[in-house]
Amino acid sequence: MANQPHHLIIDPWSQGLSVMRDVLSRWSRLDITQVGSAIAIVGTIPTAVRLLGRVWREAYHWVRLCFLAEVTIPGGDPLNRSVVKWLLDKRPRHHRSFTGRTQVQHARSTPDLGAALKKTRHQAQYCPHWHSRWFFQQGDFFIVNRSADSFSAALSDPSYDGIGGEELTISCLGWSAAPVMRFIETCRAYTDRQAQFFVIIYARDRYGLAWKPKTRTPIRHLDTVHLDKDVKDSLISDVRNYLDPKTQKRYQSRSMPYRRGYLFYGPPGTGKSSLSVAIAGEFGLDIYEVKIPTIATDADLEHMFQEIPPRCVVLLEDIDAVGVDCAASDKSSSSQDGKEPISNCTMSGLLNVLDGVSSQEGRIVIMTTNRPEQLNSALVRPGRVDMKVLLGNISQASSLEMFLRMFSPELGIAQPLDSEELLALAAQFARQIPEDTFTPSFLQGFFQLHLDCPREAAASIGPRVQKALAHGIEGDFEMVNRNKNG
Numbered sequence: 001m002a003n004q005p006h007h008l009i010i011d012p013w014s015q016g017l018s019v020m021r022d023v024l025s026r027w028s029r030l031d032i033t034q035v036g037s038a039i040a041i042v043g044t045i046p047t048a049v050r051l052l053g054r055v056w057r058e059a060y061h062w063v064r065l066c067f068l069a070e071v072t073i074p075g076g077d078p079l080n081r082s083v084v085k086w087l088l089d090k091r092p093r094h095h096r097s098f099t100g101r102t103q104v105q106h107a108r109s110t111p112d113l114g115a116a117l118k119k120t121r122h123q124a125q126y127c128p129h130w131h132s133r134w135f136f137q138q139g140d141f142f143i144v145n146r147s148a149d150s151f152s153a154a155l156s157d158p159s160y161d162g163i164g165g166e167e168l169t170i171s172c173l174g175w176s177a178a179p180v181m182r183f184i185e186t187c188r189a190y191t192d193r194q195a196q197f198f199v200i201i202y203a204r205d206r207y208g209l210a211w212k213p214k215t216r217t218p219i220r221h222l223d224t225v226h227l228d229k230d231v232k233d234s235l236i237s238d239v240r241n242y243l244d245p246k247t248q249k250r251y252q253s254r255s256m257p258y259r260r261g262y263l264f265y266g267p268p269g270t271g272k273s274s275l276s277v278a279i280a281g282e283f284g285l286d287i288y289e290v291k292i293p294t295i296a297t298d299a300d301l302e303h304m305f306q307e308i309p310p311r312c313v314v315l316l317e318d319i320d321a322v323g324v325d326c327a328a329s330d331k332s333s334s335s336q337d338g339k340e341p342i343s344n345c346t347m348s349g350l351l352n353v354l355d356g357v358s359s360q361e362g363r364i365v366i367m368t369t370n371r372p373e374q375l376n377s378a379l380v381r382p383g384r385v386d387m388k389v390l391l392g393n394i395s396q397a398s399s400l401e402m403f404l405r406m407f408s409p410e411l412g413i414a415q416p417l418d419s420e421e422l423l424a425l426a427a428q429f430a431r432q433i434p435e436d437t438f439t440p441s442f443l444q445g446f447f448q449l450h451l452d453c454p455r456e457a458a459a460s461i462g463p464r465v466q467k468a469l470a471h472g473i474e475g476d477f478e479m480v481n482r483n484k485n486g
């Protein structure tokens with residue numbers, strides 16, 4: 001470099017200066033009137049742009065009025081999400097504008113081992129940000145506009161993932177909105193196909209104003225929930241029979257309310273929630289989760305139930321809390337400590353939404369409890385609860401099934417076994433599990449430590465069981481407040 005002649009080195013500064021010098025010398029040759037008119041022309045550009053903008057808006061307003069048919073979908077509606085998802089997936093574009101937000105992921109859903117050691121992992125999530133899109137679909141021309149007003153409101157909601165929160169207006173050329181409706185149906189079918197492997201669990205948003213998808217859990221096959229086979233079979237055939245369209249007609253022709261309620265009861269960790277998710281998955285239903293203690297008033301509860309669609313599972317978890325909370329709120333309302341009483345839903349409010357005039361027909365209500373003896377008899381009377389299902393501690397037969405499921409050759413374990421050895425190990429394992437003593441979640445916790453070693457699992461369950469029995473069924477933890485006499 002040092003030996004290179006100077007004229008071969010391209011210096012950007014000297015290049016730029018010579019261009020400027022050139023421009024200035026040309027300008028200096030212009031006469032002042034030419035310069036004045038050039039400045040005047042440049043000065044009119046912003047006004048012209050504003051004018052053109054107004055003309056365009058005015059023209060678009062008239063085109064919209066005379067030649068476009070449109071459908072508006074409010075932000076947060078599932079249809080809105082379907083349309084935006086379809087657009088992003090099927091009409092991808094190069095985007096230069098994004099909304100970014102922090103996405104909190106559970107550690108178990110990340111392949112990153114380092115992050116898995118932490119409870120949660122924060123990731124940046126970017127979603128294309130657009131206001132207007134146009135495209136052709138099956139020979140029709142569509143314009144999709146997103147409302148900018150609702151955009152910032154949706155962004156301020158931390159549970160919002162950037163899709164479907166803003167009002168959408170979908171327009172097509174013509175006098176009929178039928179093509180738009182057909183297009184919306186295409187989008188809905190597309191997202192339904194994507195969601196068929198998941199159960200969507202809806203919960204109230206943080207303001208308690210609307211239902212929002214809380215999680216999408218992969219469908220859990222009914223075989224993966226272990227309980228008495230006869231009980232499971234009769235439960236599933238009851239649900240299947242209820243959802244049969246003929247049943248609805250039969251109910252209606254006899255003036256019977258078309259509703260079905262189930263109570264899943266049993267100790268914690270016996271699969272009440274898992275069974276609810278498996279049922280929803282089996283019948284292609286979404287779950288609407290209602291947490292009674294978080295509901296402020298009976299009116300809120302009623303409002304919530306009015307917005308639950310007819311064909312779904314309504315999951316009322318820990319329903320025994322209703323009685324406790326009502327009692328607590330009754331006490332607090334008469335308390336002398338001067339504090340504002342905690343407003344809560346009452347038993348009559350709950351009964352009203354379960355089978356009153358406001359209750360939707362066609363849904364399945366599943367109530368779960370660990371303490372069935374505390375339930376108000378009115379709540380579990382036939383008509384509100386049509387079938388009670390005990391999910392108890394695990395039997396030896398179910399332990400055997402669970403072992404076979406955990407070490408199934410299809411799962412590709414590190415120590416593959418032939419089917420005979422697998423069956424023998426499963427039988428050896430099950431023999432060491434005392435009948436109806438441990439919860440399925442206890443066994444699941446044990447399997448988690450031996451997922452790749454079925455032989456080790458079968459050999460070490462004995463000592464594990466003895467230890468758990470010696471320390472109390474809860475496992476290695478001594479229960480400090482346990483009243484052994486009571």
Ligand SMILES: Nc1ncnc2c1ncn2[C@@H]1O[C@H](COP(=O)(O)OP(=O)(O)OP(=O)(O)O)[C@@H](O)[C@H]1O
Nearest residue numbers: 224225226267268269270271272273274440441444
């Ligand atoms: N019967 C079962 N069959 C298979 N797995 C089970 C069963 N019971 C519990 N589990 C496992 O144990 C864990 C806890 O189960 P789940 O939350 O369904 O229990 P639960 O009865 O609803 O508990 P809680 O009353 O504390 O809410 C889940 O990971 C589930 O896979």
